[in-house]
Amino acid sequence: MNAQMNIPQELFTPAGDNTAKQEHIARQHHSAFYDGWIRLRKNKAAVVCAVIILIIAVMSIVVPMTSKYTYFDTDYANKIAKPSAEHPFGTDLFGRDQWVRIWYGTGISLLIGLAAALINLLIGVFYGAISAIMGGKVDAIMQRIIEVLVGIPSLIIVILFMMALPPGIWTIIAAMSVTGWVNMARLVRAKILNLKSQEFVLAAQLLGTSTWKIILRHLIPNTISVIVIQVMFAIPSAIFTEAFLSFIGVGLSEPKASLGVLINNGYKALRAAPFLLIYPAIAIILIMICFSIVGDGLRDAFDPRMKH
Amino acid sequence: MTKTLLEIKDLSRFFTLSKGQVLEAVNGVSFDIHQGETFGLVGESGCGKSTLGRTVVGLYPPTKGKVIFDGIDVAGSKSQTQKMELSRRMQMIFQDPYTSLNPRMKVMDIIAEGIDNHHMAASRSERNQMVLDLLHSVGLDEEHANRYPHEFSGGQRQRVGIARALSVNPDFIVADEPISALDVSIQAQVVNLMKHLQETRNLTYLFIAHDLSMVKYISNRIGVMYLGNLVELASSDELFKNPLHPYTSALLSAIPLPDPKVERNRSRIVLEGNVKSPINLPKNCHFCTRCPKKQAICEREVPELKEVSPGHFVACHLIR
Amino acid sequence: MKKLLEVKNMHVSIHTDSGVIQAVRGVSFDLYESETLAIVGESGSGKSITNKAIMGLLPVGGRIDEGEVILNGRDITHFSEKEMNMIRGAEVSMIFQDPLTSLNPTMTVGDQITEMLMLHKPEMTAEQRKNRALELLDMVGIPNPAERFGQYPHQFSGGMRQRVMISIALACEPRILIADEPTTALDVTIQAQILELMKKLQKKVNTSIIIITHNLGVVSSMADRVVVMYGGRFVECGDLDEVFYQTKHPYTKGLLDSIPNLQLSDQKLYSIPGTPPDLISPPHGCPFAARCERCMKVCEKYQPSEYEFSQTHRASCWLYDERAKGGALI
CATH class of the missing domain: 3.40.50.300 (P-loop containing nucleotide triphosphate hydrolases)
Structure with a gap:
């Protein structure tokens, strides 16, 4: 109370015009993306995982290029060697250096995941956006097509594809893309349908904005966070599908390697050389977990409403 | 007699929900809006007032009936020039200040959208100047132009929405519950701003709301809707002094007044029951399930809107 | 009191x-x-x-x-x-603005009332609880309580849901x-x-x-x-x-x-x-100072003390300080 009594008399006079402060926004000004970035940065796990993914990606390019071994050179004198300074992860049944093969396989797996996710992105966004924007009969027909695709077990489609076409990375990618875009298309369609009925889109219609401009300025920019997040989840799922295909024997053929091929080989030699299974398994688990955590982090950061 | 700017003729808008389920959001509503007036439209949620507003500006095509704006049929086939003319002369202010502004656009670009579409500015600097002038006219300034909507308070956003509607110099604005999402002190701000803009820019409003006291304050004439029908229409003073429809009386009596002495001595008409579902309505007076004065005829026949005294229309079997 | x-x-x-x-x-x-x-x-x-x-x-x-x-x-x-x-x-009981989100959509209204009674009045038998729930539904003006007892929240209108919320809130006579x-x-x-209804029930x-x-x-x-x-x-x-x-x-x-x-x-x-x-960086003085027509310099710097006008009536505003002569409102 004493502090209050010491306030000088002259402060008890009108403050004068204060209109300037009335509409002032005290908060620092930045875009919603920037806010999302701040939230993402605070999510330590997501940042760590993103760094791990980056390191893995760089290593998968650098190691096969700089190592004195290649992924296909065999050395029958040195089969199933235990990990050593010469061969950090040992050698496989044909004496190939496992260290190089794992990084090479990781690269192939990442490439497959990334390419499959990008193709899903292109087809899915386009398909979903057209379906939602056209509406009516077009939408109904396009949705029935999706339902048919979902109805056929995707594994059957993929295996048929793998048998019909020459084996290789691009066949796998193409096979996974046949049905992989469906989720993306559905998500994009739902988001755009939701945006279409929002008042800012109605306002744009009333202001005479053309349909194309509405799509480019109002619908797509508000769908980007959904798309990015879905891509982050599509990559590990494509990697896993490829690994599964290779594991059941319809994936890549030797001497090419992906993580799935390596796990398959390691599984065959499980008794003699468990390390042949353990290291590629660790690699795939690490990649899957990191992508999931980064995807979750992105979702929480850019779509905070989903949290609750 | 002032000029009629907007004619609504026997307007209906139905939504088919699924087979055999029809939601009659607006059913056979007719009234005129005069140049320079504010027409208030009140009713409870689900009465079709917002659907009516959206049909009037052409966001929904009418199921039946016509909306004629200054000689142009809003829903009819139009040339591109007519379409652009309508979009310049008729605008809308929306209810939700949170979803009515694109979160990915800066306020400057939000307000400039109409100016760009109608090529109203000769140069980039003229366009920006026009936006700043609009911001000033709604009590905001340069500081706000480069910010994103999420940085604003609800009242500030609503004023950005008003500036956007004003950007094309419209003659007629449909305000769809522009204040119901705002705080009390901000409601008065927005309503006073709208009144001021009406005087300086010679605007005509269709003001849709459920808050009767604000509607009375801003409107010249008021229409009351109940389940898709217009049940009473009168000048705002007349409607409050002499409500004829039992629903209007109940609605007025239900408003709690910010005056404890009045509230203590007030006897309320408290309606029994709830509003009927607007799906597959029978052909009768829709209010009959809650009406304290219900008679046998009310359950059988649809009452027609009749003029009982000059300018005072009511749709009720009990009033002849 | x-x-x-x-x-x-x-x-x-x-x-x-x-x-x-x-x-x-x-x-x-x-x-x-x-x-x-x-x-x-x-x-x-x-x-x-x-x-x-x-x-x-x-x-x-x-x-x-x-x-x-x-x-x-x-x-x-x-x-x-x-x-x-x-x-x-x-x-202490609480009822909220949105009765739909504060009721559990997967439980019947009757179960939600009896659950409350089970928690706080374990001595009641199942039959007593049901009777009490019916009595409560009747008290808040829900017609046909026996039939409504077994229905889910989505079968009620907004006003009826709020009545259900009130009956749950009052179940244990807080x-x-x-x-x-x-x-x-x-x-x-x-x-x-x-x-x-709230006035009637309070009495x-x-x-x-x-x-x-x-x-x-x-x-x-x-x-x-x-x-x-x-x-x-x-x-x-x-x-x-x-x-x-x-x-x-x-x-x-x-x-x-x-x-x-x-x-x-x-x-x-x-x-x-x-x-x-903005309450992330609230003003130092009176929070209303920036919008107040009678704002004084002191209001922007110091939080006002409370002034008493009667045993019950108090306000927190510098205008009533002795130093702000004649500052009082009508």
């Missing part, structure tokens, strides 16, 4: 990604037996957070930094979740009912029904009500006493008539003046200029 609840110098902050929101900064009030206390304020005034803090229902990141909540002589701010569960529903914007989501005619079961609202009409038809809040701080409190007819604080006055009077025509409506403060 007996004091049921005492809130002393409550400070609440909410930690969010964009910063720390100082939602409540020093609010005190008492609640007496069988009275209705209205807490009035706009969004961001801290009125809802104050009451959530009382009930231990703060949102994620929210915490009480300072202050006491004294219920029956005990400070309940440090109670565990388990202890709070025994208080919630039994001694001494205090906190109603957080109970009629804001409802239409005017339904609002009138619910307000009448019948003799609870005290804290009603949180921004609607001054609801306040004047329900309340005995009023607390006005702004920007997380206490503004004015007093008997209903004192606050409405001998208004002291410029904010309260502005609020009352910005509601159009239905009896008058052609009036000019007053509106408070500006926007409420």
Whole structure:
């Protein structure tokens, strides 16, 4: 109370015009993306995982290029060697250096995941956006097509594809893309349908904005966070599908390697050389977990409403 | 007699929900809006007032009936020039200040959208100047132009929405519950701003709301809707002094007044029951399930809107 | 009159990604037996957070930094979740703005009432509980309680759901009912029904009500006493008539003046200029200073002290300081 009594008399006079402060926004000004970035940065796990993914990606390019071994050179004198300074992860049944093969396989797996996710992105966004924007009969027909695709077990489609076409990375990618875009298309369609009925889109219609401009300025920019997040989840799922295909024997053929091929080989030699299974398994688990955590982090950061 | 700017003729808008389920959001509503007036439209949620507003500006095509704006049929086939003319002369202010502004656009670009579409500015600097002038006219300034909507308070956003509607110099604005999402002190701000803009820019409003006291304050004439029908229409003073429809009386009596002495001595008409579902309505007076004065005829026949005294229309079997 | 609840110098902050929101900064009030206390304020005034803090229902990141909540002589701010569960529903009940999200959609209405009874009145038999639930549904004016007992919340209209919420809240005859914007989501005619019901039930079961609202009409038809809040701080409190007819604080006055009077025509409506403060960086002085027409230099720098006008009527405003001569409002 004493502090209050010491306030000088002259402060008890009108403050004068204060209109300037009335509409002032005290908060620092930045875009919603920037806010999302701040939230993402605070999510330590997501940042760590993103760094791990980056390191893995760089290593998968650098190691096969700089190592004195290649992924296909065999050395029958040195089969199933235990990990050593010469061969950090040992050698496989044909004496190939496992260290190089794992990084090479990781690269192939990442490439497959990334390419499959990008193709899903292109087809899915386009398909979903057209379906939602056209509406009516077009939408109904396009949705029935999706339902048919979902109805056929995707594994059957993929295996048929793998048998019909020459084996290789691009066949796998193409096979996974046949049905992989469906989720993306559905998500994009739902988001755009939701945006279409929002008042800012109605306002744009009333202001005479053309349909194309509405799509480019109002619908797509508000769908980007959904798309990015879905891509982050599509990559590990494509990697896993490829690994599964290779594991059941319809994936890549030797001497090419992906993580799935390596796990398959390691599984065959499980008794003699468990390390042949353990290291590629660790690699795939690490990649899957990191992508999931980064995807979750992105979702929480850019779509905070989903949290609750 | 002032000029009629907007004619609504026997307007209906139905939504088919699924087979055999029809939601009659607006059913056979007719009234005129005069140049320079504010027409208030009140009713409870689900009465079709917002659907009516959206049909009037052409966001929904009418199921039946016509909306004629200054000689142009809003829903009819139009040339591109007519379409652009309508979009310049008729605008809308929306209810939700949170979803009515694109979160990915800066306020400057939000307000400039109409100016760009109608090529109203000769140069980039003229366009920006026009936006700043609009911001000033709604009590905001340069500081706000480069910010994103999420940085604003609800009242500030609503004023950005008003500036956007004003950007094309419209003659007629449909305000769809522009204040119901705002705080009390901000409601008065927005309503006073709208009144001021009406005087300086010679605007005509269709003001849709459920808050009767604000509607009375801003409107010249008021229409009351109940389940898709217009049940009473009168000048705002007349409607409050002499409500004829039992629903209007109940609605007025239900408003709690910010005056404890009045509230203590007030006897309320408290309606029994709830509003009927607007799906597959029978052909009768829709209010009959809650009406304290219900008679046998009310359950059988649809009452027609009749003029009982000059300018005072009511749709009720009990009033002849 | 007996004091049921005492809130002393409550400070609440909410930690969010964009910063720390100082939602409540020093609010005190008492609640007496069988009275209705209205807490009035706009969004961001801290009125809802104050009451959530009382009930231990703060949102994620929210915490009480300072202050006491004294219920029956005990400070309940440090109670565990388990202890709070025994208080919630039994001694203090709460009803919310949106009855749809506060009812469990997968449980019948009857089960939700009997669950409450099971928790707080374990001595009752199943049959007693069911009878009590039917009695409650009847009491809140739900027709055909026996049939409605087995129905799910989505089969009820908005007004009926709020009635169900009230019956659950009153199931264990709490001494205090906190109603957080109970009629804001409802239409005017339904609002009138619910307000009448609350008045009737208060007489019948003799609870005290804290009603949180921004609607001054609801306040004047329900309340005995009023607390006005702004920007997380206490503004004015007093008997209903004192606050409405001998208004002291410029904010309260502005609020009352910005509601159009239905009896008058052609009036000019007053509106408070500006926007409420951002509580992440609240102003040093009076939170209303920037919007106040009678703002003095002191208001921008120092938080005003409370001035007493009668035993019940207080306001927090520098205009009533001796040094601000003739500053008082009419």
